[in-house]
Each structure stands twice: as structure tokens, then as C-alpha cells.
Amino acid sequence: MEIKILGPGCTKCNTxxxxxxxxxxxxxxxxxxxxxxxxxxxxxxxxxxxxxxxxDEKVVLKGRVPSADELKQLLTK
Amino acid sequence: MKSSKWLLPIILLGLWILIYFNLQLVSNWLIDKIFKLPQGKHLTEALRFFIFEVPKVLLLLVLIIFVVGIIRSFFTAERTRKALEGKSLFTGNVMASMLGIVTPFCSCSAIPLFLGFVESGIPLGVTFSFLIAAPMINEVAVILLFGLFGWKVTAIYIGTGLVIAITAGWVIGRLKLEKHVESWVYEIKAGHAEGEEEKIGFGDRIEAGYAAVKEIVGKVWIYIIIGIGVGAAAHGYVPESFMANLMGKSTWYSVPLSVLIGVPLYSNAAGIIPIVSVLIEKGVPLGTALAFMMAVIGLSLPEMIILRKVLKMRLLLTFAGVVTVGIIIVGYIFNTIY
Structure with missing residues (x-):
């Protein structure tokens, strides 16, 4: 699986x-x-x-930092 | 499952109401009966102010941020863009300013948002209306103004903020400055394979409310306590009309001076408003104080530096200039009315 984090370098993006x-x-x-x-x-x-x-080249979430649980769901789907 | 999503917020709201409406009682009881402080002394009154104001403002903050978090889950940058596509200049400016209030925005995503707007053909002036309204009229500013000054000042702030965003955007639109956007902006081929919109149910919106409270209140509570602390200290000690000579109504330059001081300053709304409340109490007229506040939170150096990546200097300065002039005019109008 290929994961990309998009963000121009703000705090939220690093988080x-x-x-x-x-x-x-x-x-x-x-x-x-x-x-x-x-x-x-x-x-x-x-x-x-x-x-x-x-x-895998598909935007699954934008504009916020999800909770660890939500992120786990996204990644294991 | 679904009823539990409803239940918790309702119980919390009941608790909230119970605490909020008994705060005055409790804080007086603490000061007079428990600590047995002498009434009328400066220190006593400063403490009374602090013990009452801090929980009051924090409670307001939690409730309203929660509601705002839910409302914002209905608005996304993508939907806002869709709503603005193909709108004529004036209508577009009005809509962009209003959407700027409700659409989630942080200055770190100013660039992708700007590019996304320009790329889909939204006029420059309309885009600027959004970029002006979004930081200036933010929920924290509105709550604090409401908590410390009441609904009238809050309404004035929102109203004039909108007028500035609409007219400044409109003026920038009329100046036809499109060629002063960095040329690479127009070469971007943005993808539109956005996929389907995230499906959001009721439970997720409630979650969005909690998340907003955690994020925003978690960030600003310390500024609020410090700000109100400074306010409380000044409450009893700094003589009234201390500032009146320096920044008073009779000094014509007080408005432009406070705006010029405010523009390079960068603070969030939570930090600046209690200071503004002290200024007003010590004899600075309302218009001057509001203009100062708008300048601090509406125009900031970090945001300018970010925007410089997409705007050529001349456009950037025009943007800053038009907004500054707008804020100064609003300041003068208020000083004349009040």
C-alpha cells in the first residue's frame, strides 16, 4: 500500500x-x-x-486530522 | 446506538445551563463567604471579575465551538467553490464573504484554497472576499465579543467585517489585477478526481462537534485565562482614562495609528480580545479598539508571507492596502456614531 500525506508544512500536516x-x-x-x-x-x-x-492515489480524507481509530479503519479497509 | 448519540449532548447541555446561570452566585459565594475577602477592595473586585469571567467565557466557548463544529461539517471548501462558480462580481463577493464565515479555514490551507478557486475560474475579487472574511470573522472572536461586550458589539463586528470583505474584494476585482498573480498559478492542472464525497451521518456530525471543541478550546484556553487575568489586573489598578489621552476620540490619528500597530502584530482572537476590553474600559473609543482588533486578526504577517508565493508584490500590497483602508474607515465611522 502506498500512503501519501499532502500538506505544505503546517502543524496539522505534521501531526x-x-x-x-x-x-x-x-x-x-x-x-x-x-x-x-x-x-x-x-x-x-x-x-x-x-x-x-x-x-494508492485516491484521496480518502482531507481538511482534518482524524482520530487514531478512524485512521486505522481507513488504512485497513 | 443512535439514541446514545443524542443523549450525551442533551445531558451535557442541561449541565451547561445549570452551571452557566449560577456562575455569578457561585463566584460571589466563593469571594464573600469562603475566602471572606473585604468587599470593594481592588484586589477583591479583580478576583471576583476573574473567577466569574474565566468559567463564563470558557463555557460559552465550549458550547458555541461545539455547535460551530456541527455546522461546519455541512460546509467544505469543495462545496463552497461549487457554490461560487460562475457568480457575477457583486453577488459573488457577497456570497464568498458569508461562506468565508462558515467554511472551515486555516491560514495554512490559504494557498491550496486560493489555487483551487482561481483554477476553477472564480474571479480574483471573489476569492479575496473569501480570504478576507474567513480569518477576520471567526468563531472565537465572535464568542469572546459576545461574552465580554454583549450582542450589539458582536453584531457590529460581524456586519462591518462582512462589509469590508465584500467591498475590498469588489474593489480588487474592479482593479483587474489578474496579471499580478504569479504566472505558474495559471499553469496548474489540478486534478478533479476527487472521488466521492465522504458520506457523513448524524453521529459523525456530533463527533465533528467534539473534535472541534477538543482542537480549538484545547488551543486557546490558556490565552483566555491570561487575557482575562490581564483584564482583571487592569480592572482595579490602571486608572480609568489612562489611555484616553493617547488614543482618545479627540486625537484624529488614533484609528490609523492603532491599525498600523495592529497589522504586523499576530495573535489569535482569544489573546487579543481581553486586551481590547481593557483598552475600551480605559477610555479608548469603541471604533479605535475594534479597528485594532480587526487589524490584528484579519491581516497577519505570516499569512502575507504564505500568500506571497502565489501573488506578486503589487497585488499583495494592494490586498493589504485595501483591507487596511477599509478597517480605518470602519473605525472612524464607529467613533463618530458612539
């Missing part, structure tokens, strides 16, 4: 990246996590509110 890494590690999910902070790259996903999570 989300950290949280994602934690959830992935805790649940033994096999995934690569990349942080995308290039705005051009972010816009390619049509995202207007950051942070956002992209899983």
Missing part, C-alpha cells in the same frame, strides 16, 4: 504524518509513507483543504 506512521507501525500494516509538500503536486489531487491522506 497527521506522525499519527499515520504510528498507526501503520502499531497495526503492522505494510505501507510506504511519503510526505508531499510541493504545492503543485498537492494540487494534482484536487485537494483544497490540507492536510489530506492519499491511499
Amino acid at each position: 497527521l504524518e506522525k499519527l499515520t506512521r504510528e498507526v501503520v507501525e502499531k497495526n503492522g500494516i505494510v505501507a510506504t509513507i511519503t510526505k508531499v509538500d510541493d504545492i503543485m503536486e498537492i494540487m494534482k489531487y484536487g485537494v483544497m483543504s490540507t492536510p489530506a491522506i492519499v491511499i
Whole structure:
């Protein structure tokens, strides 16, 4: 699985990246996590509110930091 | 399952009402009966003010942020953009300003939002109306104004904030400054494979309310306690009319001066409003104080630096200039009325 965290470097975006890494590690999910902070790259996903999570090139969440439980559900779906 | 989602908020609301309407009683009881402080002394009255105001403002904050969190779950940047597409200049400015109040926004997503708007053909002026209203009329500012000054000042603040956002956006639209947007902005090919909208049920909206309380109240409570503490200290000690000579009505330059001081200052609404309340109490006229507050929270240096990535200097300065002039005019109007 390929996870991308979209965000130009605000606090919330960093929180989300950290949280994602934690959830992935805790649940033994096999995934690569990349942080995308290039705005051009972010816009390619049509995202207007950051942070956002992209899983296998599909935007699954945007504009907020989810709870660990919600994130786990998104990642194990 | 569903009834439990309803039940908790209703119980909490009952508790809230019980506490809120007995605060005055409890704080007086604490001061007079438990601590047995002498009435009328400066320290006593400062403490009384503090013990009453802190829980009052925090309670208001929790309740309203919860409601705002629920309301905001109905508005997303994508829906707002859709609503604004193809709107004519003036109608677009009015709608963008109002949507700016309710759409979730933080200055860190100002750029993606700006790009998303421009890319889908929303006029520059309309986009700016949104960018002006969104930070200036925010829920924390509104709650604190309501808690400390009552509904009249709050209504004035929202009303004039809207007028500034609408006219400033309209003026920028009329100036035809499109060529002063950085050229790479127009080359962006934004994807529209947004996927389906997240499906949100009632339970999720309640959750959104809790999340908003946790996030916003968790961030600003400390500023509120400090702010009210400063207010309480000044309440009894700093002589009234201390500021009147410096910033009073008779000094014509008080409005532009306070705005010029306010623009580079950066603070959230929670930190600035208690200070504004002290200013007003010590003889600074309402218009001057409101103008100062608008300048601090509506225009900020960090946001300007972020926006510089997409706007050329001339457009950025025009934006700052138009908003500054708007705030100054509002300040003068209020000082004349009150």
C-alpha cells in the first residue's frame, strides 16, 4: 500500500504524518509513507483543504486530522 | 446506538445551563463567604471579575465551538467553490464573504484554497472576499465579543467585517489585477478526481462537534485565562482614562495609528480580545479598539508571507492596502456614531 500525506508544512500536516506512521507501525500494516509538500503536486489531487491522506492515489480524507481509530479503519479497509 | 448519540449532548447541555446561570452566585459565594475577602477592595473586585469571567467565557466557548463544529461539517471548501462558480462580481463577493464565515479555514490551507478557486475560474475579487472574511470573522472572536461586550458589539463586528470583505474584494476585482498573480498559478492542472464525497451521518456530525471543541478550546484556553487575568489586573489598578489621552476620540490619528500597530502584530482572537476590553474600559473609543482588533486578526504577517508565493508584490500590497483602508474607515465611522 502506498500512503501519501499532502500538506505544505503546517502543524496539522505534521501531526497527521506522525499519527499515520504510528498507526501503520502499531497495526503492522505494510505501507510506504511519503510526505508531499510541493504545492503543485498537492494540487494534482484536487485537494483544497490540507492536510489530506492519499491511499494508492485516491484521496480518502482531507481538511482534518482524524482520530487514531478512524485512521486505522481507513488504512485497513 | 443512535439514541446514545443524542443523549450525551442533551445531558451535557442541561449541565451547561445549570452551571452557566449560577456562575455569578457561585463566584460571589466563593469571594464573600469562603475566602471572606473585604468587599470593594481592588484586589477583591479583580478576583471576583476573574473567577466569574474565566468559567463564563470558557463555557460559552465550549458550547458555541461545539455547535460551530456541527455546522461546519455541512460546509467544505469543495462545496463552497461549487457554490461560487460562475457568480457575477457583486453577488459573488457577497456570497464568498458569508461562506468565508462558515467554511472551515486555516491560514495554512490559504494557498491550496486560493489555487483551487482561481483554477476553477472564480474571479480574483471573489476569492479575496473569501480570504478576507474567513480569518477576520471567526468563531472565537465572535464568542469572546459576545461574552465580554454583549450582542450589539458582536453584531457590529460581524456586519462591518462582512462589509469590508465584500467591498475590498469588489474593489480588487474592479482593479483587474489578474496579471499580478504569479504566472505558474495559471499553469496548474489540478486534478478533479476527487472521488466521492465522504458520506457523513448524524453521529459523525456530533463527533465533528467534539473534535472541534477538543482542537480549538484545547488551543486557546490558556490565552483566555491570561487575557482575562490581564483584564482583571487592569480592572482595579490602571486608572480609568489612562489611555484616553493617547488614543482618545479627540486625537484624529488614533484609528490609523492603532491599525498600523495592529497589522504586523499576530495573535489569535482569544489573546487579543481581553486586551481590547481593557483598552475600551480605559477610555479608548469603541471604533479605535475594534479597528485594532480587526487589524490584528484579519491581516497577519505570516499569512502575507504564505500568500506571497502565489501573488506578486503589487497585488499583495494592494490586498493589504485595501483591507487596511477599509478597517480605518470602519473605525472612524464607529467613533463618530458612539
